[in-house]
Amino acid sequence: MAASIGPPEDGASMGRRRCTARRTDGNPCGNRPLKGQSVCKFHGGAAPQSRAAAVRRQVEAEARQVLAELGVSPVGDPLEALLKLAGQVIAWQEATAALVNQLDSIRYQAGSGEQLRAEIVLYERAMDRAVSVLSAIARLNIDERLVQVTERQADALIGALNAALVAAGVDGERAELARRAAARHLRSVD
Known part of the structure; x- marks a missing residue:
């Protein structure tokens, strides 16, 4: 060759x-x-x-x-990430509301005239962001989608449990006892 x-x-x-x-x-x-x-x-x-x-x-x-x-990891579950973001946005809005509540007045005098306090501007932006994120959640029916995801996960778990019982040769009353024990355990898990 x-x-x-x-x-x-x-x-x-x-x-x-x-x-x-x-x-x-x-x-x-x-x-x-x-x-x-x-x-x-x-x-x-x-x-x-x-x-x-x-x-x-x-x-x-x-x-x-x-x-x-x-070192930023990708978002695994965008629905959960959006709900987490909503919680952070609401917490920020509440924090800025607390700052506004501590003010004696919403305006102050400066060299260029009367001006709006920065805390008020922050609070307004926080409210706008909260409306934006909460509107997105409402538009996307996230609660309903999360329920669907949870139901699919439960169906997959039940299918896996049944397959494991069959593979192990467990049937009849013993299989039913195992299913009930698994159900009790899952209910106790938060």
């Missing part, structure tokens, strides 16, 4: 990416894809929507990299 001289034909072992499209004769294209894309300019990479999508993917990749460097 003769030794091959020169770079490998596909260029893949050298880390070079190739256009994923195929030529009209059915063979792989072989051109380099455009940055952020999987195809070359001849196979749609130069189209405005392809360029825009490539830019979006690059920005998203850079944002993920920055978040990774900051």
Whole structure:
């Protein structure tokens, strides 16, 4: 068998990416894809929507990299995250309300005339944010969705318990006792 001289034909072992499209004769294209894309300019990479999508993917990749460097973990459950944010927004609104309640007056005299106190401005912004987050929660029916998620998790748990009982050969009255014990335990868990 003769030794091959020169770079490998596909260029893949050298880390070079190739256009994923195929030529009209059915063979792989072989051109380099455009940055952020999987195809070359001849196979749609130069189209405005392809360029825009490539830019979006690059920005998203850079944002993920920055978040990774900051040690920020991705949101696993956006519904829970929004509810947590709502709690923080309400707590901030209440904190600014306490500051406003301590004021003797809502305005003060400055060199440029009478001005509104900063505490009032903070309180107004906090109220606006609270309305915004709470409106989003109401629009998305988050409480209803969380109930659906919990019901699906319970169904999956029941299915897993039943499968485990069958696999262990537990049936009849002993299986029913195990199900009741599991139900009691789950009710006691907050």
